[in-house]
Amino acid sequence: MNAAAALGATTEVAPAVLARARRGDPVAFGQVVRHYDSRLRGLAYRMLGSRPAMDDVLQEAYVKAFKALSGFRGESTPGTWLYRIVYRCCIDALRKEARDASDPVGDDWRERPSDPEREPGHVVAQRADLAEALARLPVDQRSALLLIADGLDYAAAADVLGVAPGTVASRASRARAALRSALADGGDQ
Amino acid sequence: MTYDDSLDAAVRALPVEDHGPGFWAELDQNLDAAAADVRAKRALHADGANGSSAGADERGAQLPGGAGRPAPPAAGPSSGAGGGGGAGAAAGASAPDAPVSSLSDERARRRRANLARVAAVAAAVVVVAVAVVWNGARNDDRQELNVVVDPPAPEAPRPLTLTASYEVTGDNGGGFRLTAADDGSFAWVGTSTDDVTVDLYYDASTGLAVESGVISRGEVASFVTAGVPAGGPDRGIAVPPPLGSLADAVTAMGRAQSGEVEVATFLDRPVWRFDGPIVADALGGDGTPDHAVVDVDQQTGVALSISLRAGDVPVSEVVATSAVVGEGIDRTAFGPVSPITAAADFDRGFAPSTVEAAGGQVGYPVLVPGAVPEGFRLASVTVDTEVPSTTGAEGSNPPVTDIVSMQWRNGFLSFTVTLRPAGEALVTDPFGAEGMRFQAEPQTIELAGRPALEGELVVSPPARPHLWGRTGDTVVTIDGDLTADDLYQAARSLAPATVEESSVTSPPGGEPVGDGPEQFVGLDSGSLSVFSARTGALIAHLTEDGPDPGHSEPVLVGDAAWFIRSDRLCRSSILKVGLGGGLFNEPAVTAGATISGLAVSADSRMVAWVHEPCDGDAVLRTKDLSTGRERSFTLADRSNGDAVVVVGKPSWAPDGRRLALHLTGSRATSSDEGEGFIETRVLDTFTADAAEDGQSLTGTVCSLRQPVYLADGTLVVLTCLIDGEPDRAAAVRFDPATGERLETLFELEGPLQGAGAEAVSAFDLSPDGRHALYEVVDGEGLSNVYRWDGGTPVRVDTTATQPSW
Numbered sequence: 006m007n008a009a010a011a012l013g014a015t016t017e018v019a020p021a022v023l024a025r026a027r028r029g030d031p032v033a034f035g036q037v038v039r040h041y042d043s044r045l046r047g048l049a050y051r052m053l054g055s056r057p058a059m060d061d062v063l064q065e066a067y068v069k070a071f072k073a074l075s076g077f078r079g080e081s082t083p084g085t086w087l088y089r090i091v092y093r094c095c096i097d098a099l100r101k102e103a104r105d106a107s108d109p110v111g112d113d114w115r116e117r118p119s120d121p122e123r124e125p126g127h128v129v130a131q132r133a134d135l136a137e138a139l140a141r142l143p144v145d146q147r148s149a150l151l152l153i154a155d156g157l158d159y160a161a162a163a164d165v166l167g168v169a170p171g172t173v174a175s176r177a178s179r180a181r182a183a184l185r186s187a188l189a190d191g192g193d194q
Numbered sequence: 195m196t197y198d199d200s201l202d203a204a205v206r207a208l209p210v211e212d213h214g215p216g217f218w219a220e221l222d223q224n225l226d227a228a229a230a231d232v233r234a235k236r237a238l239h240a241d242g243a244n245g246s247s248a249g250a251d252e253r254g255a256q257l258p259g260g261a262g263r264p265a266p267p268a269a270g271p272s273s274g275a276g277g278g279g280g281a282g283a284a285a286g287a288s289a290p291d292a293p294v295s296s297l298s299d300e301r302a303r304r305r306r307a308n309l310a311r312v313a314a315v316a317a318a319v320v321v322v323a324v325a326v327v328w329n330g331a332r333n334d335d336r337q338e339l340n341v342v343v344d345p346p347a348p349e350a351p352r353p354l355t356l357t358a359s360y361e362v363t364g365d366n367g368g369g370f371r372l373t374a375a376d377d378g379s380f381a382w383v384g385t386s387t388d389d390v391t392v393d394l395y396y397d398a399s400t401g402l403a404v405e406s407g408v409i410s411r412g413e414v415a416s417f418v419t420a421g422v423p424a425g426g427p428d429r430g431i432a433v434p435p436p437l438g439s440l441a442d443a444v445t446a447m448g449r450a451q452s453g454e455v456e457v458a459t460f461l462d463r464p465v466w467r468f469d470g471p472i473v474a475d476a477l478g479g480d481g482t483p484d485h486a487v488v489d490v491d492q493q494t495g496v497a498l499s500i501s502l503r504a505g506d507v508p509v510s511e512v513v514a515t516s517a518v519v520g521e522g523i524d525r526t527a528f529g530p531v532s533p534i535t536a537a538a539d540f541d542r543g544f545a546p547s548t549v550e551a552a553g554g555q556v557g558y559p560v561l562v563p564g565a566v567p568e569g570f571r572l573a574s575v576t577v578d579t580e581v582p583s584t585t586g587a588e589g590s591n592p593p594v595t596d597i598v599s600m601q602w603r604n605g606f607l608s609f610t611v612t613l614r615p616a617g618e619a620l621v622t623d624p625f626g627a628e629g630m631r632f633q634a635e636p637q638t639i640e641l642a643g644r645p646a647l648e649g650e651l652v653v654s655p656p657a658r659p660h661l662w663g664r665t666g667d668t669v670v671t672i673d674g675d676l677t678a679d680d681l682y683q684a685a686r687s688l689a690p691a692t693v694e695e696s697s698v699t700s701p702p703g704g705e706p707v708g709d710g711p712e713q714f715v716g717l718d719s720g721s722l723s724v725f726s727a728r729t730g731a732l733i734a735h736l737t738e739d740g741p742d743p744g745h746s747e748p749v750l751v752g753d754a755a756w757f758i759r760s761d762r763l764c765r766s767s768i769l770k771v772g773l774g775g776g777l778f779n780e781p782a783v784t785a786g787a788t789i790s791g792l793a794v795s796a797d798s799r800m801v802a803w804v805h806e807p808c809d810g811d812a813v814l815r816t817k818d819l820s821t822g823r824e825r826s827f828t829l830a831d832r833s834n835g836d837a838v839v840v841v842g843k844p845s846w847a848p849d850g851r852r853l854a855l856h857l858t859g860s861r862a863t864s865s866d867e868g869e870g871f872i873e874t875r876v877l878d879t880f881t882a883d884a885a886e887d888g889q890s891l892t893g894t895v896c897s898l899r900q901p902v903y904l905a906d907g908t909l910v911v912l913t914c915l916i917d918g919e920p921d922r923a924a925a926v927r928f929d930p931a932t933g934e935r936l937e938t939l940f941e942l943e944g945p946l947q948g949a950g951a952e953a954v955s956a957f958d959l960s961p962d963g964r965h966a967l968y969e970v971v972d973g974e975g976l977s978n979v980y981r982w983d984g985g986t987p988v989r990v991d992t993t994a995t996q997p998s999w
Contacts, residue, residue: 006977029229030229031222031225031226031228031229032222034225034526035218035225036220036223037224039218042213046210046212046213047210050211051205051208051210052212056211056212056214057214059211059213060213060214060217063213063217063221063684064217064220064221064224066227067221067224067225067697068221068224068228071225071228071229072228072231086593094647121801130728132226133690135204135205135208136208139205139208150205151205153202153205154201154202154205154206156206157204160540161538163430166383167402167430168419168430168431168432169405169430169431169432170405170417170421170540171392171394171405171406171407171415171416171417171419172392172431174392174415174430175392175405178413181201184201184205185197185201194874
């Protein structure tokens with residue numbers, strides 16, 4: 006699955022809208038980001054762990070994308086391109102916060118209930134410590150896992166992260182191993 | 195569904211909150227502000243008298259203190275300038291996004307304290323690092339810079355390889371083995387017992403990176419990344435920590451005799467030791483390292499020990515337990531040992547080129563530094579015109595194409611100059627994407643005949659030392675094991691390349707000699723290369739290898755060149771490279787044997803080769819690349835066991851089943867001497883067991899050599915023009931089914947010296963049989979390449995050997 010598909014957009018944004026946005030029309034660009042916002046929000050939220058942080062970053066990312074749109078040549082899909090910018094802004098935000106926060110993702114992760122109705126992941130998802138374990142992963146592993154879990158294939162995720170596909174694979178795998186270990190430890194307690 | 199699938203699903207199912215109230219209204223407001231900002235900048239740009247002044251104004255606004263300061267980084271050491279530069283860089287980095295940051299007061303307030311702390315620490319680092327590096331550059335005993343691009347070739351030093359083992363604590367623990375060659379190749383192989391062991395191999399001679407191993411429990415995979423540039427911000431592959439940016443920074447400081455590093459020994463090897471603060475780098479946890487102790491091997495620039503600490507808390511350690519530098523490069527070390535079972539090709543898009551050719555490919559002048567540190571030579575030029583690059587890992591700069599990446603090397607040391615078209619959207623340091631906002635020293639560097647280079651200089655661990663900036667419509671990045679002075683001097687000497695400045699171009703060849711294929715492949719001093727079929731001029735090196743290890747027998751099929759790579763240890767492989775920035779694939783064949791006689795079918799499905807083990811008898815082999823099925827054919831006369839030798843290259847029939855071979859050997863007779871034979875046979879590779887089983891092609895008393903199948907199924911061979919007169923050679927078309935001699939295509943020209951067709955070392959035809967290339971080695975051992983387009987063959991002025999099209 007490519008990034009656009011993973012973003013949940015059944016179709017790409019209308020070319021005419023994209024063209025207007027590229028000419029600097031802020032209204033058209035607003036339509037573009039609304040088209041992709043749902044999954045981009047998912048990435049930002051799971052990376053950052055709080056709504057204020059997510060909104061801050063997405064504000065920054067979307068405006069940055071708007072300003073950069075004239076340089077978008079269409080070799081990748083707008084979805085992939087936006088995914089990359091949002092990811093990058095998340096990274097920047099985490100870096101800026103890292104020194105000040107012993108737990109940069111906030112406590113609200115731990116209190117958030119999971120969805121018990123989802124099968125077959127509910128067995129794991131209902132574990133309250135999944136979010137905590139996810140938040141404790143190194144960012145490179147966490148981001149790789151989030152993208153793969155979101156349905157991107159290794160090549161598409163590699164494109165977003167700017168690394169080689171094998172690196173994505175190993176990061177995601179290590180992330181899963183860490184989650185398995187963390188959940189097992191939690192289960193033993 | 196596997197456990198991992200369940201885990202992924204669970205992660206995916208974690209709830210995501212919606213935006214807060216007012217998000218979209220705020221975004222609309224921000225977009226309006228950004229649109230106004232863009233319009234204002236465009237107006238400013240349009241009002242400028244030229245690109246230089248407009249660029250200077252614009253960048254001056256973005257880079258506090260950067261405008262109108264042509265002074266070298268020596269201006270930086272004063273504490274005021276350095277501190278201002280450091281703090282200014284933090285502010286300056288976000289200046290282009292001012293409408294965004296100013297609209298989020300809460301976010302700005304939250305981060306202000308952090309930025310101040312980071313900037314203060316980092317500014318101190320910059321002040322010290324830049325000052326000492328620059329002062330070091332002033333030392334009288336420092337090597338002088340030579341203002342040359344292509345200095346006379348010195349006697350080539352022996353290539354070197356470092357082999358080291360490391361233990362890792364922290365992170366994921368374990369250990370790894372590192373093999374690094376002085377051409378930039380490396381192998382990074384894990385030695386831990388972790389259930390995830392992905393090894394990474396990078397071969398600088400091919401631009402091919404292979405990640406291979408267990409990517410998950412029980413899941414083995416390989417990923418082949420092609421078109422990887424030699425350096426710079428567009429590589430997109432992981433780098434072992436000992437070869438990383440921290441090692442580069444310490445190497446640069448060591449070369450500059452910086453007071454921030456001291457000379458020490460580690461594993462009985464001279465090292466530069468850095469023990470000091472670094473800009474915050476680690477993410478996503480409470481273990482932020484802010485201090486590094488690094489020992490870098492002086493001979494290789496490879497870190498032998500890296501210790502990262504967050505305050506007094508150790509975060510990770512990578513420590514070598516052994517390190518040996520030896521002569522020679524075993525190139526097989528830079529590919530996976532086990533066969534690749536599943537490849538996911540990934541292309542970074544960089545294809546070999548030359549300085550001369552690059553300008554035509556990217557459409558803007560190729561800037562090369564006239565001043566490079568002594569001992570550095572241009573080692574590679576690659577161009578990406580196809581695959582947009584995001585400019586560094588995790589880069590937020592918009593993807594662009596038309597990038598030129600040039601690398602200079604001096605043994606293990608290297609630096610890379612990268613050029614890319616500038617766009618209004620390129621707003622951040624191309625290396626900033628690798629993990630941090632650097633403490634940068636703004637620069638305005640006047641260039642002869644061009645707009646000034648407006649940018650930043652970064653010499654601050656753990657960043658890879660670099661200088662980046664914009665001159666007119668081009669963004670330049672210079673990075674590597676360079677001191678601040680080196681970087682500045684290289685940047686200041688940037689000028690458009692001319693033909694004379696190119697080190698890898700050949701002189702123009704002769705006049706055009708007719709239509710037909712525009713390009714052919716061949717060897718240029720041991721490098722697989724593309725040449726103009728019209729002029730014979732070298733267009734691009736596809737590989738950078740010299741004669742050891744060797745590349746040989748290029749075969750052009752469609753848009754890909756196949757070739758044999760071998761070393762002196764009796765190891766060989768058959769590889770393929772695209773001519774237009776296409777993919778390298780994993781080796782089609784890898785063998786602990788000598789490989790020769792390569793033939794590739796027109797559909798690239800079948801390959802044939804002669805496989806000669808070091809301690810065994812040679813056999814002919816074929817492989818169906820679509821299935822992996824191999825067959826082996828005896829190369830011996832069944833009547834007496836004498837070896838039969840395949841001469842030159844076999845040729846596949848259009849059906850991909852029959853193979854024409856030129857064989858020589860001896861056949862048993864009633865006498866003890868036997869009888870020598872030279873013949874061309876057509877082998878049914880589906881049913882035969884031995885080369886001898888092939889149908890012998892006759893029809894002339896002269897021997898038939900160098901068979902080449904045409905698309906219509908007829909076969910062209912070289913033989914004597916007139917039976918019984920071997921001095922005059924001709925290309926003759928046969929019907930292989932009947933042995934009927936159909937027509938004489940042309941008589942060969944060249945220094946045949948009475949040897950006739952025997953003097954021809956390589957012969958190839960276009961698939962339609964209307965154009966030919968052949969090579970004759972004269973009595974002095976010199977190569978002469980001829981082209982035939984229907985009349986008399988014409989000599990091509992070229993450096994190519996073993997031509998194929």
